[in-house]
Amino acid sequence: MAVETILVIDDDQDLRGSIVEILSNDGFHAVGSESAEAALETIRALKPSLVIVDNMMPGMGGMALMPLLKKDFPNIRIIMITAFSTVENAVTAMKSGADDYISKPFRRDELLVAVRRNLEELKFTSQFLESGMDDILACLANQIRRQILATLACEKQMRFMNLTRHLGIADHTKVNFHLKNLKMNNLISQDREKVYRLTAEGEKMVDCLQLLSSRIPS
Amino acid sequence: MAVETILVIDDDQDLRGSIVEILSNDGFHAVGSESAEAALETIRALKPSLVIVDNMMPGMGGMALMPLLKKDFPNIRIIMITAFSTVENAVTAMKSGADDYISKPFRRDELLVAVRRNLEELKFTSQFLESGMDDILACLANQIRRQILATLACEKQMRFMNLTRHLGIADHTKVNFHLKNLKMNNLISQDREKVYRLTAEGEKMVDCLQLLSSRIPS
DNA sequence: CCACTCTGTGAACTGTGCTTCACATATCTC
DNA sequence: GAGATATGTGAAGCACAGTTCACAGAGTGG
Structure with a gap:
């Protein structure tokens, strides 16, 4: 229960780096991963509370990753990064299992608000799962x-x-x-x-x- | 949930009458019965909250009545009237299933205190049985x-x-x-x-x- | 119109919670 | 010490909750 670990999955190194930096500066333990495939191992090792994933990536995209993630780690929250702010993207994101989404381009505080909100909800729901x-x-x-x-x-x-x-x-x-x-x-x-x-x-x-x-x- | 019904079982008509009177004056709905056998029917009809029974009676005594009562109406409280204030009587009373006891002779307020305490406890425990x-x-x-x-x-x-x-x-x-x-x-x-x-x-x-x-x- | 997702039903199977019975040891009482 | 009472264990049976599977109508999108 020390610091919340957050995993950022994005093939764009610049974006990934900047997200990790923003989160780190805000006191979170943020880690980056450049592909969905690589992320799966990292998740198994780090047991992050939250995963932020880009839905457009070479190889396995965020859409494909989410069912796998939810299946093995039902209590990890998933925020999806959608390409552009279109209703359609948002809907499909939520439909495929994301808990929340943010659209590129987003501001620093948009990211942080989404992260905090989801960690709150996670804390709430995980109460109900106590062994x-x-x-x-x-x-x-x-x-x-x-x-x-x-x-x-x-x-x-x-x-x-x-x-x-x-x-x-x-x-x-x-x-x-x-x-x-x-x-x-x-x-x-x-x-x-x-x-x-x-x-x-x-x-x-x-x-x-x-x-x-x-x-x-x- | 109107008024609590109390059934008083005692072969001594004077004592029975005076108990019923005391209870009635205190606002309870008190009914008398002169034998355990007759009481069983009355209980089935009136569904009292509390039964006060003398343990020394011709025919079925209080001791014999209690297991029957508890079996069919587990949520009726039973106060036993024991002959004289001896530890032995009290112990056997409790042992055979009474929830409380008072020893002859008793004062008016002894009776009322016991009745109120048992009705309180009944209210408490019956919360837990709600369907x-x-x-x-x-x-x-x-x-x-x-x-x-x-x-x-x-x-x-x-x-x-x-x-x-x-x-x-x-x-x-x-x-x-x-x-x-x-x-x-x-x-x-x-x-x-x-x-x-x-x-x-x-x-x-x-x-x-x-x-x-x-x-x-x- | 075809395909696909969404939403739901009903049956078979499985494990487990609750009850019941038969029995076994303490503990108490006389 | 003998008999009753108190306390507890273990196995057998029953009922039901939960899972899984096969299937089916209703919507929806292309």
């Missing part, structure tokens, strides 16, 4: 587990069979199954005396659930 | 669906194939599957021009997810 998210949400998407959390939030601590009776569930192994799940997700813990409690994270989730339930239309 | 909760959370517990939500939150509106390319997913039918799911849960909508957008509820969920992700430890 733990799936597990936590799947864990919460079960009535019994939420009931357990709610109960522990009220009673602070509880033993196994006590909890089972409290929930009115006949089969204790069923409760055990869900307790294990909650434990795996670090929402509850069990001390030496076998007493179950909410963890700090568990309490946070209880808060979140309360907030969520207040937002769900009845 | 829509399972569906929404299960819907959010999927990376692709969250990605779609995030994308729509950024771009406001998007067509099908545009979205598909943006996500970098090769198989469009896969995206379609998740879109359908999101639509079913009213998080996104589609107008006549086939443009997908977040619904109001979808936007709320995006907010919730953002909040959630900030609370999950990296």
Whole structure:
């Protein structure tokens, strides 16, 4: 999370150099690549957050590169440089998978604005991809587990069979199954005396659930 | 959600009557029942929020009633009246599934405090059982669906194939599957021009997810 | 009109989450 | 120490979510 790396792909060395320079001066870690083919390796090595690519290049153009890129690195943002400011170019750029585009010729601040905007959006969307998210949400998407959390939030601590009776569930192994799940997700813990409690994270989730339930239309 | 209904089960008519009176005077809708057997029908009919039951009764005692009750109506709270204030009685009461207990003899305010506390906790825990909760959370517990939500939150509106390319997913039918799911849960909508957008509820969920992700430890 | 993209449906397959049952160890109580 | 209760494991089965594939009507552009 140090500095954002940006890869600039353009066969025109002058343009490429000047883009890299502009970005570098603005505090980004910018790297250039003179062809799409060469870029693929660089991307694999550097894992840039953002790629700026010219759509008109000898060999593989930007249009062809983008599907490949999106497929292997879905969370890399792509800004395409289109030849001239025509609606048509813009549309085709977006259609082939670009997240944004700028048209030649562009000013320094046009470039920087586009870059910053896309990095912002990237930060926003990548929040939703955080690894733990799936597990936590799947864990919460079960009535019994939420009931357990709610109960522990009220009673602070509880033993196994006590909890089972409290929930009115006949089969204790069923409760055990869900307790294990909650434990795996670090929402509850069990001390030496076998007493179950909410963890700090568990309490946070209880808060979140309360907030969520207040937002769900009845 | 009008007035909370409370069922009082006690074979002692004097005690039962006075409890019902105390509760009624405090604004609750209190009903009496003279045996556990008779109570079961009343419960089925009235769906009370809370049941107050004496554990020493001819016929089925409170102890025997509670597992039955919890099984059929897991979200009814049970307060047990124990004969005398002994630790032993309290423990066995809780062990057999009571949510709370009061010991004879008790004062008016002891009763009311216990009733209010349990109704509070009931309100809290029943939030977590809301029907829509399972569906929404299960819907959010999927990376692709969250990605779609995030994308729509950024771009406001998007067509099908545009979205598909943006996500970098090769198989469009896969995206379609998740879109359908999101639509079913009213998080996104589609107008006549086939443009997908977040619904109001979808936007709320995006907010919730953002909040959630900030609370999950990296 | 032909070709191509867009948008979507339905069926087959697969993995996994949840439940249930049978059984195994502790732990407590008398 | 014997019997009950508490706590937990592991395997079998079921249902369902997610993926993939084959296909099809609707639009669109040349």
